Amino acid sequence: MKNIESLLDGFAAIGRVSLDKLAGLGRATMVIAYALLVLPQPSTNISLTIKQLFNVGVKSLLIIVVSGLFIGMVLGLQGYTILVDFGSEEAVGQMVALSLVRELAPVVTALLFAGRAGSALTAEIGLMKATEQLASLEMIGVDPLRRIVAPRLWAGFISMPILSMIFAIVGVYGGALVSIEWLGVYSGSFWSVMQQSVDFYDDVLNGMIKAFVFGIAITWVAVYQGLESIPTSEGISQSTTRTVVYSSLMILALDFVLTALMFGDI
Amino acid sequence: MRTRNVEILVGIFLVAGMLAVLALAVNVSGYSGANSDTYKVYAHFDNIGGLTNKAEVTLAGVQIGTVTDISIDSQLLVAKVEMEIFSEVNYLSIDSSVQILTSGLLGGKYIGLSVGAEEEVLVDGSLIEDSQSALVLEELIGKFLFDKVSD
Amino acid sequence: MDNTESVITIKHLKFNRGERVIFKDINISIPKGKITAIMGPSGSGKTTLLKMIGGQLTPDSGEVLVSALSVHGRSRSALFAMRKKMGMLFQSGALFSDMSVFENVAFPLQVNTDLSALLIRDVVLMKLQAVGLRGASDLMPSELSGGMARRVALARAIALDPEIVMYDEPFAGQDPIGMGVLVTLIKKLNQALGHTSVIISHDIQETLSIADYICIIAGGEVVATGTAEQIRQSKSADVIQFINGYPDGPVAFDYPADNFMAQLKGITL
Numbered sequence: 001m002k003n004i005e006s007l008l009d010g011f012a013a014i015g016r017v018s019l020d021k022l023a024g025l026g027r028a029t030m031v032i033a034y035a036l037l038v039l040p041q042p043s044t045n046i047s048l049t050i051k052q053l054f055n056v057g058v059k060s061l062l063i064i065v066v067s068g069l070f071i072g073m074v075l076g077l078q079g080y081t082i083l084v085d086f087g088s089e090e091a092v093g094q095m096v097a098l099s100l101v102r103e104l105a106p107v108v109t110a111l112l113f114a115g116r117a118g119s120a121l122t123a124e125i126g127l128m129k130a131t132e133q134l135a136s137l138e139m140i141g142v143d144p145l146r147r148i149v150a151p152r153l154w155a156g157f158i159s160m161p162i163l164s165m166i167f168a169i170v171g172v173y174g175g176a177l178v179s180i181e182w183l184g185v186y187s188g189s190f191w192s193v194m195q196q197s198v199d200f201y202d203d204v205l206n207g208m209i210k211a212f213v214f215g216i217a218i219t220w221v222a223v224y225q226g227l228e229s230i231p232t233s234e235g236i237s238q239s240t241t242r243t244v245v246y247s248s249l250m251i252l253a254l255d256f257v258l259t260a261l262m263f264g265d266i
Numbered sequence: 267m268r269t270r271n272v273e274i275l276v277g278i279f280l281v282a283g284m285l286a287v288l289a290l291a292v293n294v295s296g297y298s299g300a301n302s303d304t305y306k307v308y309a310h311f312d313n314i315g316g317l318t319n320k321a322e323v324t325l326a327g328v329q330i331g332t333v334t335d336i337s338i339d340s341q342l343l344v345a346k347v348e349m350e351i352f353s354e355v356n357y358l359s360i361d362s363s364v365q366i367l368t369s370g371l372l373g374g375k376y377i378g379l380s381v382g383a384e385e386e387v388l389v390d391g392s393l394i395e396d397s398q399s400a401l402v403l404e405e406l407i408g409k410f411l412f413d414k415v416s417d
Numbered sequence: 418m419d420n421t422e423s424v425i426t427i428k429h430l431k432f433n434r435g436e437r438v439i440f441k442d443i444n445i446s447i448p449k450g451k452i453t454a455i456m457g458p459s460g461s462g463k464t465t466l467l468k469m470i471g472g473q474l475t476p477d478s479g480e481v482l483v484s485a486l487s488v489h490g491r492s493r494s495a496l497f498a499m500r501k502k503m504g505m506l507f508q509s510g511a512l513f514s515d516m517s518v519f520e521n522v523a524f525p526l527q528v529n530t531d532l533s534a535l536l537i538r539d540v541v542l543m544k545l546q547a548v549g550l551r552g553a554s555d556l557m558p559s560e561l562s563g564g565m566a567r568r569v570a571l572a573r574a575i576a577l578d579p580e581i582v583m584y585d586e587p588f589a590g591q592d593p594i595g596m597g598v599l600v601t602l603i604k605k606l607n608q609a610l611g612h613t614s615v616i617i618s619h620d621i622q623e624t625l626s627i628a629d630y631i632c633i634i635a636g637g638e639v640v641a642t643g644t645a646e647q648i649r650q651s652k653s654a655d656v657i658q659f660i661n662g663y664p665d666g667p668v669a670f671d672y673p674a675d676n677f678m679a680q681l682k683g684i685t686l
Contacts, residue, residue: 050276051272053280054272054275054276057276057279061279088369094374097294101290101294131514133514135507135511136505138471138500139473139504140500140528141500141501141525141528142497142528143493143497161283163283166282166286168286168290169289169294172293188329189369192322193369194294195296196296198295200295203295204287204291
């Protein structure tokens, strides 16, 4: 009897957790649907979006440029030491560019973006909730989904591909700097081998699509976690951590799926 | 004034993004929308052995053009390679020869062009008669074994 | 609340939060143009009640009528339209931290009216003058003291000249001067602008001194209503404990627990 009882408890727990998660997913979908599609967008949203582009995009630029430069330089060094054994050091350009454009630029940018901008979004919205600013907006007759959430979502969607492209190009030049200037790879073949192997549509555009998808995932998670946060200092810190963890996991999982679809010949 | 600075910085950010895409397109992927100042020449090969689009065409190791199309000539049953040569390189004699070469052991294939002796030069649409196919490792080994056996 | 017209009517309100019963059966009517205070011990759901009047929370059953129209079961846009007639002063002030004092007060006017910028400026300065903070209009919320922030929030709450102004714990955490200022302001604004004021509070003396009617809720029910004098003379045990601040009474000092001796001896019952 007792065994059956605890078994049923186990089932109940599984059911409760899944229902909870499902309800959360439903609420998150409502948030994005209401913020971007259902509610009419007031004209002030353009200027609010510009302000958020500054907060989300421009403020992330420094970390993206510095990381892109170093990762490109490291790729150049590592690639050279391996390829020089085969006498194919010209191919270092191809290696640096392909790995950056297809993979590293979108993924590393997304991970940095989740840490830099995603967490800030969650904390900001969580704090607005804790200080009753969201409730206050509602009482003034302004929907916070429109005023607070929508501009942040748009800014995130727009910023990620841009940051990723900047990361990629800075990385390629970082790799070129190391390979050509320091290691003495012939610059003509560095660039021409790269240009031979990188295709604008297959590689650059697909990388951009990846970055865009990651941008949606990160901003969505961040905004939703902010709105759902428990309005205490502990609750906000938990939500901020959750934003970084969930969006990082989502980035890596989505990256696998997208890579399989784009480059995996499925 | 505060919002103006924000707007300027966001504008710079967006332009930087576009420049990054442009640089990736032109510098990294070698994408050129219009093929402005080039002329096309063709060559037949028995075996192109891994030559790809956008491979370099070189003269004495210096790039003078790119491969733009590879197809099968349905009558001769050989590979037909279309090359775009920079228009300032207008001094290639009609009896030039082309050869598919490999850069390094693992590197990509490219076409090496050697100039002949004729006065007449290649123009748009010319066919290069003298071509030498890629070295295919399996064939080479096969030939070597065959020679040994026949000895 | 005899002959006066009632602007907010709450009927048979029931609300549970998870397992916990917040409201069993609440019936309140709030008369027009007066100051009505809703009082009760912490955790009795006073703020929840305000949020229900504002339509931010939905009761499990029962009705809230504002100007004879039901608050719940409306479309989102109808609800937002109704809220324009309400002003609310939140406990924390809830000023928008990225806007200056002036912009905060101007915000409801900018989003809800078609007034020209010049006219909005005049209205904002008038409201700020009314709370005595016209000189602080260029400051950011982070530069204000708690009392000043609450006065700015009050100016914002009355910016649209609402019919109903709700105050969520206006006196909490204020020094005696700040409290005095707010008490006077609430009273004066109510008289001058003629709106209906609803105050949620547990500061007995301040609230009794300005409220026309008082309604005490405890344990999910209304335990007493009436004027300040009637409340003071109430014989209800709940009311006597609450207004005198006795540590033990219907609201027990001890949180429900097992027998203490038994627990000390390590016997679980």
